[in-house]
Amino acid sequence: MKSLLALTKKEYLEAARTGKIMILIILFVLFGIMNPAIAKLTPWMMEMLSDTMAESGLIVTNIQVDALTSWTQFFKNIPITLIAFVLIFSDIFTKEYKSGTLLLVLTKGLSRYKVVLAKTVLLLSLWTVGYGICFAITYGYNACFWDNGIANHLFFSVAIWWTFGVWVICLIVLFSSLFQNNTGVSLCTGGTVLLAYLLSILPKVKSYSPTMLMDTNSLLMGTQEIDTYRKAIILAASLCIVCIAVSIPIINKKQL
Numbered sequence: 550m551k552s553l554l555a556l557t558k559k560e561y562l563e564a565a566r567t568g569k570i571m572i573l574i575i576l577f578v579l580f581g582i583m584n585p586a587i588a589k590l591t592p593w594m595m596e597m598l599s600d601t602m603a604e605s606g607l608i609v610t611n612i613q614v615d616a617l618t619s620w621t622q623f624f625k626n627i628p629i630t631l632i633a634f635v636l637i638f639s640d641i642f643t644k645e646y647k648s649g650t651l652l653l654v655l656t657k658g659l660s661r662y663k664v665v666l667a668k669t670v671l672l673l674s675l676w677t678v679g680y681g682i683c684f685a686i687t688y689g690y691n692a693c694f695w696d697n698g699i700a701n702h703l704f705f706s707v708a709i710w711w712t713f714g715v716w717v718i719c720l721i722v723l724f725s726s727l728f729q730n731n732t733g734v735s736l737c738t739g740g741t742v743l744l745a746y747l748l749s750i751l752p753k754v755k756s757y758s759p760t761m762l763m764d765t766n767s768l769l770m771g772t773q774e775i776d777t778y779r780k781a782i783i784l785a786a787s788l789c790i791v792c793i794a795v796s797i798p799i800i801n802k803k804q805l
Contacts, residue, residue, distance in 0.1 A: 552660075556667040564671060569637055576633055577679040580626045581686030585694060588619040616695040617769060620703065623687050624710065624765045630683065631714050634676060635721060639734040641668050642725035662797045665722065669793060672718045680711055701771035709778055713762035716785045717742060719792035726796040726803065759785040 564570050684707055691697050700706075717738060724737040742760065749758035761781040767773030 553663045553667060556663055557670050560667050560671040564675070570675065572637065573634065573675060573679045574682065576630055577683040578686060580623075580630055581683040582690070584623040584626060584683075584687045585619040585690035587622050588614045589694060614695075616691040616697050616699050619687060619691050619695070620697075620700045620706075620769055621766060623683075624706070624763075624769075627680070627683065627710060628763070630679070631717060634679070634714075635717065635735060635738055638672055638675075638721060639725070639731035639738070641672065641721065643729060643731045643734065661800045665726070665793065665797050665800055668725075669719070669722050672721065673715060676714050676718055677711070680714065700769045702768040702775060705775055706765040706768045709762040709782060710765060712782060712785055713759055716759045716762075716789055719789040723792040723796050726799040756780045757784050759788065 561570075688697060697703060720738045720741055721734060724734045728734050728737070745758050746760040749755045749760050755761060756777065757780050759781055761778060762785060764773075768775070768778075
């Protein structure tokens with residue numbers, strides 16, 4: 550247990566030293582501010598464009614914005630932060646394959662599965678903290694300007710999107726154990742998400758697809774019930790366990 554904690558601490562220090570943690574914090578804070586800011590400025594921007602649009606035959610009516618507008622913006626922007634997260638940490642294993650530092654650690658008697666667990670803990674904790682910062686900032690500004698109570702099932706919507714992010718992170722761990730370069734990790738992670746999305750077009754598959762966890766607008770507007778997402782949550786959680794469980798034997802057999 551001590552060796553696992555020491556390795557986890559090393560991963561945090563490495564992420565901080567390379568500036569990855571700072572980049573993530575800035576990114577999540579920026580988008581946390583942008584969500585309510587965009588909603589607040591939308592009427593003003595539309596008013597500025599009204600004359601130009603009127604010349605084209607388009608009439609701009611008064612636009613009403615509220616907390617729901619901001620939360621809709623939140624769920625539009627959070628995929629961008631997840632993509633950035635994947636790109637930043639797609640080299641979580643591959644950089645050590647190339648530098649040989651992983652082999653150096655293993656020669657000191659550290660079990661390979663602890664390496665997988667330490668890196669998984671790092672990724673999940675950074676995603677959770679960053680996501681939480683973005684949510685807290687948006688929630689605070691929305692409470693200041695409007696009323697968050699207008700958004701139905703808000704905390705559940707936030708939780709299922711976080712779960713989707715966890716699934717993507719587990720894919721990073723899995724593909725990092727398979728490939729020697731971060732390009733392969735990024736492409737396969739993105740490809741798997743895209744495949745899941747395309748399969749969700751099929752009516753019989755949609756309720757099981759992890760990508761359904763991104764569909765939060767229906768929840769916020771109260772047109773969808775929580776039970777609709779139960780199958781997707783269970784499958785996403787199961788796939789997370791499978792990804793980590795499969796990664797460990799792959800790393801154990803991998804030639805470094």
